[in-house]
Amino acid sequence: MSATDGLMRGMDVIDTGAPLSVPVGGATLGRIFNVLGEPIDNLGPVDTRTTSPIHRSAPAFIQLDTKLSIFETGIKVVDLLAPYRRGGKIGLFGGAGVGKTVLIMELINNIAKAHGGVSVFGGVGERTREGNDLYMEMKESGVINEQNIAESKVALVYGQMNEPPGARMRVGLTALTMAEYFRDVNEQDVLLFIDNIFRFVQAGSEVSALLGRMPSAVGYQPTLSTEMGSLQERITSTKEGSITSIQAVYVPADDLTDPAPATTFAHLDATTVLSRGLAAKGIYPAVDPLDSTSTMLQPRIVGEEHYETAQRVKQTLQRYKELQDIIAILGLDELSEEDRLTVARARKIERFLSQPFFVAEVFTGSPGKYVGLAETIKGFKLILSGELDGLPEQAFYLVEVKEIILSTNSGQIGILPNHAPIATAVDIGILRIRLQDQWLTMALMGGFARIGNNEITVLVNDAEKGSDIDPQEAQQTLEIAEVNLSKAEGKRQTIEANLALRRARTRVEAINMMS
Incomplete structure (x- = not known):
C-alpha cells in the first residue's frame, strides 16, 4: 500500500483484525485522498468518523433498479450514436495520445456541473500532472469550492503511477466505496469517474507476478476476470440511488482484442472508441462513430427520430x-x-x-x-x-471563421473575431465568409444581423449560395429586370423595378465572385 523502504526480515507485524476502511460521507467532498483514505491535499484531517471497508459484496439481485433513461452529455457524437445510460457503465477506449483524459475531463465539466449531484473521481495509475490539472480545473469551474469546502460536489482519490502496485490495484475500490455511501445511505445519484481501468489491470498483473502465480493470456494474471468483476459488479443502480460510471480504458497498441480491454467490454452499457485515424486528421473528439456502441440506441428508448x-x-x-x-x-x-x-x-x-x-x-x-x-x-x-x-x-468543421463581409444599409462592413457587439439592418447584397483559405459567398435579400459574444446571427428574407445559382437563369433575370425598369410608370412601379434589378445584380455578382 505504500513504499517498502526500511522494511526488513524479522520486524514485528501487528494484525489489526480489521478491514481496510476509508472515510465516507459529505466530509469527503472537495478533498483529495490516497488509497488508505488519508487526505493528501494539506488541508488537515477529514472531519468525519464514518468509515466503510473497501472490500465488500455487490448489491443483491433484488436490490437492483432496471429503469432506462438517457444521460445527455452535450457532446454530439456521443449523444447521437452511442448515448449513455443514467446509472450505467461507460467505457472510453483508446490508445496513447488520442484524447481519453481530455474527453473524461470534458464529461466532468459538462455532466458534473449540470448534474447537480455528487461525483467521485478515481485516478488509477495515471500521471500526477493530470491529477493536478483536474484539481485546478475543478476549482476554476466551481465544482470544488475553495472558500467553503462543504459546498463542493466532488471527492478525488488518487493512486498515481509512482505508487506501489498494491495501492494502484485498490484505489478504484476506495473511490467506489465513497460513491456507494452516497448511493446507499444518502440515496443520491452519483457520478463515478475512473481514469484508467487498464492501470487497475496492470497493477493486478504486477501483484500476481509478485505472488508467483502462473501468467495467463498475453502475460496477464489468471484472475483477470474475477478482479474486474469484483470492481464492476459493485458499480450499479439500486432502488436507493444510482452510480453512473465513466471509465477511461487504455488500449495497448490500439488492439481492442487485448485481454484487458476485451474483459472490460462485457461489463459496459456503452463504449466510446477513440480512433487514431481521426486524431491524425485533426478531428476532435476523435470518437469512431462506427466502432462506438450503446445498448440504449433503441427506438423504444431514444425515440424513432x-x-x-x-x-x-x-x-x-x-x-x-x-x-x-x-x-x-x-x-x-x-x-x-x-x-x-x-x-x-x-x-x-x-x-x-x-x-x-x-x-x-x-x-x-x-x-x-x-x-x-x-x-x-x-x-x-x-x-x-x-x-x-x-x-x-x-x-x-470546428475551424474558426476568419472574417465576414456583410452588406448593410450603411454600406459594406467587415467583421473580424472579437468584434464589438452591434445590431444592424442587412441590405440587399453579398455576404462573404472566410473559412481558413476559402470564401463562402451568398446573395442576401435584406434582413437583420446581430453580433455579440464572438457570434453573428443573420436573419434574412431570402438567401442563395453562389454555388446554387444558375448563371444563365441569373443573367436572363437581370436582362428582364433592366427592361422592366425602363418601362416602369409611376413611383410604385419604379421602386419595385429598382428592387428587382438590385436583387438580380446581387445574384450575378455572387456568381462572379465564385469564379
Missing part, C-alpha cells in the same frame, strides 16, 4: 468506408453520381461530429460548445436530407 437519424449517419459513414479503397486506386471521378454524393455527405458528417471542448479552450483558442440532443439531431438531418450539399466541408 433519434434512432433513424443515427442509423442513417452510420449507413452513410459505412458506405464511405467501403468506397475509400476505390477512391484511393481509381479516384473520386470514377464513382457513380450517387456514390459521389454519399462521399460528400459522409465527409461533412465526419467533420460535423467534431466539437470544441471547454477544457481545451486554453490550447485551441476556440470557445467550448455544449450541444443539446434536439439540436444535434436537427443538424444531422439537414446534412442527410441534402439541404446543405452546397456548403464546403470546412463549414462543418
Whole structure:
C-alpha cells in the first residue's frame, strides 16, 4: 500500500483484525485522498468518523433498479450514436495520445456541473500532472469550492503511477466505496469517474507476478476476470440511488482484442472508441462513430427520430468506408453520381461530429460548445436530407471563421473575431465568409444581423449560395429586370423595378465572385 523502504526480515507485524476502511460521507467532498483514505491535499484531517471497508459484496439481485433513461452529455457524437445510460457503465477506449483524459475531463465539466449531484473521481495509475490539472480545473469551474469546502460536489482519490502496485490495484475500490455511501445511505445519484481501468489491470498483473502465480493470456494474471468483476459488479443502480460510471480504458497498441480491454467490454452499457485515424486528421473528439456502441440506441428508448437519424449517419459513414479503397486506386471521378454524393455527405458528417471542448479552450483558442440532443439531431438531418450539399466541408468543421463581409444599409462592413457587439439592418447584397483559405459567398435579400459574444446571427428574407445559382437563369433575370425598369410608370412601379434589378445584380455578382 505504500513504499517498502526500511522494511526488513524479522520486524514485528501487528494484525489489526480489521478491514481496510476509508472515510465516507459529505466530509469527503472537495478533498483529495490516497488509497488508505488519508487526505493528501494539506488541508488537515477529514472531519468525519464514518468509515466503510473497501472490500465488500455487490448489491443483491433484488436490490437492483432496471429503469432506462438517457444521460445527455452535450457532446454530439456521443449523444447521437452511442448515448449513455443514467446509472450505467461507460467505457472510453483508446490508445496513447488520442484524447481519453481530455474527453473524461470534458464529461466532468459538462455532466458534473449540470448534474447537480455528487461525483467521485478515481485516478488509477495515471500521471500526477493530470491529477493536478483536474484539481485546478475543478476549482476554476466551481465544482470544488475553495472558500467553503462543504459546498463542493466532488471527492478525488488518487493512486498515481509512482505508487506501489498494491495501492494502484485498490484505489478504484476506495473511490467506489465513497460513491456507494452516497448511493446507499444518502440515496443520491452519483457520478463515478475512473481514469484508467487498464492501470487497475496492470497493477493486478504486477501483484500476481509478485505472488508467483502462473501468467495467463498475453502475460496477464489468471484472475483477470474475477478482479474486474469484483470492481464492476459493485458499480450499479439500486432502488436507493444510482452510480453512473465513466471509465477511461487504455488500449495497448490500439488492439481492442487485448485481454484487458476485451474483459472490460462485457461489463459496459456503452463504449466510446477513440480512433487514431481521426486524431491524425485533426478531428476532435476523435470518437469512431462506427466502432462506438450503446445498448440504449433503441427506438423504444431514444425515440424513432433519434434512432433513424443515427442509423442513417452510420449507413452513410459505412458506405464511405467501403468506397475509400476505390477512391484511393481509381479516384473520386470514377464513382457513380450517387456514390459521389454519399462521399460528400459522409465527409461533412465526419467533420460535423467534431466539437470544441471547454477544457481545451486554453490550447485551441476556440470557445467550448455544449450541444443539446434536439439540436444535434436537427443538424444531422439537414446534412442527410441534402439541404446543405452546397456548403464546403470546412463549414462543418470546428475551424474558426476568419472574417465576414456583410452588406448593410450603411454600406459594406467587415467583421473580424472579437468584434464589438452591434445590431444592424442587412441590405440587399453579398455576404462573404472566410473559412481558413476559402470564401463562402451568398446573395442576401435584406434582413437583420446581430453580433455579440464572438457570434453573428443573420436573419434574412431570402438567401442563395453562389454555388446554387444558375448563371444563365441569373443573367436572363437581370436582362428582364433592366427592361422592366425602363418601362416602369409611376413611383410604385419604379421602386419595385429598382428592387428587382438590385436583387438580380446581387445574384450575378455572387456568381462572379465564385469564379
